[in-house]
Amino acid sequence: MVFKYPLIVLLFLLLLLIQFAFLPRLAIMGAAPNLVFVLFFVLVFFEKPYAYVWGIFFTVLVGFGLDIFFSLYFGPFIISLLLAYGVVKIYKYFFGEKRGNFLFIYFAALFLLCLGLFEAVSYGIGNFSVAPLRVNQYFFMSVFLNVVSASVGFFLYPFKASRQLTLF
Amino acid sequence: MNVYIKKSLGSTQSKSRYAWQKIAIFLVVIITLIVLLNFFQQPIKNTVYVVASPFLKFFWGAGKSVNSFIAPIAGFQKLTRENNAIKQENQYLLSKIHSLEEAIRQDQILKEAALNTAGDNFNMVLVQIIGLDTANDVILLGKGSNDGIQENMPVISEQKVLYGKILKVYKTFSQAMLISNKNSVVDAKIQDVDIARPSILGAIKGGGNLSVYLDLVASDAEIKEGDNIFTSGLEGTFPKGILIGRVTLPDKSDLKPFQTASVAPFFDIKNIENLFIITDYKTE
Numbered sequence: 001m002v003f004k005y006p007l008i009v010l011l012f013l014l015l016l017l018i019q020f021a022f023l024p025r026l027a028i029m030g031a032a033p034n035l036v037f038v039l040f041f042v043l044v045f046f047e048k049p050y051a052y053v054w055g056i057f058f059t060v061l062v063g064f065g066l067d068i069f070f071s072l073y074f075g076p077f078i079i080s081l082l083l084a085y086g087v088v089k090i091y092k093y094f095f096g097e098k099r100g101n102f103l104f105i106y107f108a109a110l111f112l113l114c115l116g117l118f119e120a121v122s123y124g125i126g127n128f129s130v131a132p133l134r135v136n137q138y139f140f141m142s143v144f145l146n147v148v149s150a151s152v153g154f155f156l157y158p159f160k161a162s163r164q165l166t167l168f
Numbered sequence: 169m170n171v172y173i174k175k176s177l178g179s180t181q182s183k184s185r186y187a188w189q190k191i192a193i194f195l196v197v198i199i200t201l202i203v204l205l206n207f208f209q210q211p212i213k214n215t216v217y218v219v220a221s222p223f224l225k226f227f228w229g230a231g232k233s234v235n236s237f238i239a240p241i242a243g244f245q246k247l248t249r250e251n252n253a254i255k256q257e258n259q260y261l262l263s264k265i266h267s268l269e270e271a272i273r274q275d276q277i278l279k280e281a282a283l284n285t286a287g288d289n290f291n292m293v294l295v296q297i298i299g300l301d302t303a304n305d306v307i308l309l310g311k312g313s314n315d316g317i318q319e320n321m322p323v324i325s326e327q328k329v330l331y332g333k334i335l336k337v338y339k340t341f342s343q344a345m346l347i348s349n350k351n352s353v354v355d356a357k358i359q360d361v362d363i364a365r366p367s368i369l370g371a372i373k374g375g376g377n378l379s380v381y382l383d384l385v386a387s388d389a390e391i392k393e394g395d396n397i398f399t400s401g402l403e404g405t406f407p408k409g410i411l412i413g414r415v416t417l418p419d420k421s422d423l424k425p426f427q428t429a430s431v432a433p434f435f436d437i438k439n440i441e442n443l444f445i446i447t448d449y450k451t452e
Contacts, residue, residue: 020308021224024300025231025438030377032302056194060201067205068216069308070301072336072343074205082198123303138377 005054008043012062015039020069031142033149036066037118040081041111042153044088052089059085071122080121084114104154111150115143214312214338217298221310221341224298228441235438252439259327259434263411266359266398290407292324292444293317298341300437305349305376307332307437311445312340322406322446329434330354330399330410331443344443347412348433349374355402356382356412358395369400370427372412378437380413385427391418397431407449 015035023032040062063078296310311317323331323344335345352374357367370385395415401408417430
């Protein structure tokens with residue numbers, strides 16, 4: 001458990017590099033899943049309710065990494081991730097820790113909301129272009145790939161957690 | 169009882185005030201952090217790129233290998249290789265044809281022989297691609313101000329296909345904006361297959377997600393599917409005669425003041441390792 005946080009940070013660094021240099025060449029119809037955001041969301045969603053300090057530090061760190069590679073200046077991704085983090089926290093505050101069969105539905109709905117917010121804010125702040133965000137094939141493929149990746153993360157996360165519990 | 173209610177109300181108010189204070193402090197810290205990061209942006213980004221570049225190069229190469237591994241599974245490896253070779257040859261030949269067309273036209277008009285285009289005399293710097301930001305259509309290149317790279321220098325491929333221009337320069341790295349970036353506008357000319365016909369002027373605009381389209385073509389001009397598009401050199405950033413793409417679907421409407429067209433760009437970022445930066449292009 002001591003290595004949990006450094007391992008998460010390393011995993012993020014790895015995904016960041018993959019996202020920037022590996023996935024663009026394997027894009028389907030020009031779109032690729034945003035693995036960094038997916039992992040961020042999965043971890044924040046399953047985070048303990050009052051682990052704010054770690055959560056915020058982690059959010060700023062991931063935003064910093066995304067701003068380095070995917071933005072011309074610092075800010076857009078730090079702000080958009082903090083907003084997404086805030087949405088998850090507000091959801092948890094009002095609806096509590098959901099458990100049971102419907103958890104995936106809550107997860108998927110919240111993921112789509114946060115993804116939309118993240119994309120809109122980072123695009124809005126980070127792009128000086130007046131061109132509007134286009135809803136086209138690329139957009140739908142991108143959303144589909146992100147939802148599939150998040151679903152994989154959702155079903156893998158409890159498996160890993162329960163395995164860790166048995167191991168330690 | 170009253171004392172208890174007053175006490176609990178007071179405690180709630182102080183808690184609320186305390187929460188607002190915390191939020192305010194948090195916002196100040198975040199804003200200060202972002203301002204500081206932007207202030208030291210150049211050294212921070214350059215250092216991170218230096219540290220990450222070996223890994224990025226590895227992943228960029230691995231992406232190509234995996235891509236070529238997946239292709240045979242679908243049974244297209246041979247076809248893809250042949251197609252890529254034909255594409256490259258075709259682009260090379262198109263570039264040559266265009267050079268020859270230019271020479272013929274100049275010969276006809278000025279009665280002078282011009283066997284080579286000015287484009288053949290550029291000084292170019294070979295540069296490796298390290299990564300691609302698909303959201304903004306920006307690529308990271310492995311050379312920077314230490315190698316004489318400056319902002320707005322044109323970026324082309326070996327086959328003289330236009331990729332974009334340098335957007336931001338760091339010490340040992342630079343970012344190039346692809347022509348598919350939504351902020352990109354390139355003055356272009358559309359060349360009919362029949363070289364006797366005059367070329368048509370327009371602008372190639374970035375559509376995002378590695379796509380471009382043709383805009384600002386005069387409504388009375390006649391553009392056809394298959395027409396080739398080259399840089400016109402009018403805006404002064406790019407030399408004239410560099411390949412851009414091919415018209416796939418003209419869109420002419422009486423309601424619009426200009427014609428537009430869908431364009432298949434010649435650049436292929438997925439299958440390229442190196443590009444060239446033109447370092448000495450100056451407008452006259």
